[in-house]
Amino acid sequence: MSEEQQFYVPPGGPPRVNAPSPEIYAVMGEKNIFAMLADFYAQLETSSIRGMFPRDMLRASRKSAAFFVGLLGGPPLYHQKYGSPMMRARHMPFPIDEVARQVWLDCFEAVLADAPEKYSFPPEHLPQFRQFLVAFSGWMVNKA
Numbered sequence: 001m002s003e004e005q006q007f008y009v010p011p012g013g014p015p016r017v018n019a020p021s022p023e024i025y026a027v028m029g030e031k032n033i034f035a036m037l038a039d040f041y042a043q044l045e046t047s048s049i050r051g052m053f054p055r056d057m058l059r060a061s062r063k064s065a066a067f068f069v070g071l072l073g074g075p076p077l078y079h080q081k082y083g084s085p086m087m088r089a090r091h092m093p094f095p096i097d098e099v100a101r102q103v104w105l106d107c108f109e110a111v112l113a114d115a116p117e118k119y120s121f122p123p124e125h126l127p128q129f130r131q132f133l134v135a136f137s138g139w140m141v142n143k144a
């Protein structure tokens with residue numbers, strides 16, 4: 001295998017973390033989740049990893065939001081539109097190292113800080129959702 005084809009594999013393997021509570025979708029609904037992801041992508045737009053993302057960030061945010069609707073307990077919009085998520089595989093074209101992961105998490109954190117007020121995110125589920133993002137983002141890292 002040539003150098004370029006060797007991907008870093010996080011030593012812990014796939015994340016062992018509970019899926020976020022389906023109550024999150026039950027409380028927020030689809031509109032709030034799409035709004036939260038639009039604001040998250042607006043954060044990414046001004047971040048140091050902006051270059052990895054497509055020009056149209058609102059459009060990109062909608063694709064991600066479809067995934068988060070299902071993840072948070074709603075209908076499987078992403079699966080229906082785009083098929084199996086295979087998230088680690090879909091992130092392979094982008095060089096994601098620990099620095100990029102931290103920037104990504106910081107952008108999400110900026111949005112979560114006032115998510116209960118802005119998007120009706122149920123605050124009791126925030127700690128577990130943060131844990132999920134920390135664990136799952138580790139599995140997207142493909143570059144040492």
Ligand code: HEM
Pocket residue numbers: 049052053054060063064065067068082087090091094096100101102104105133136137138140141
């Ligand atoms: C570790 C830091 C991460 C970075 C730097 C990152 C970066 C990216 C990039 C560059 C794209 C492609 C955007 C596009 O072409 O539209 C993408 C797509 C996506 N990401 Fe991430 N990502 C990270 C973690 C995550 C995590 C933890 C999740 C889910 C919990 C996630 C969910 C998604 C989804 C649903 C898409 C859309 C996939 C598709 O194009 O079909 N990402 N991400």
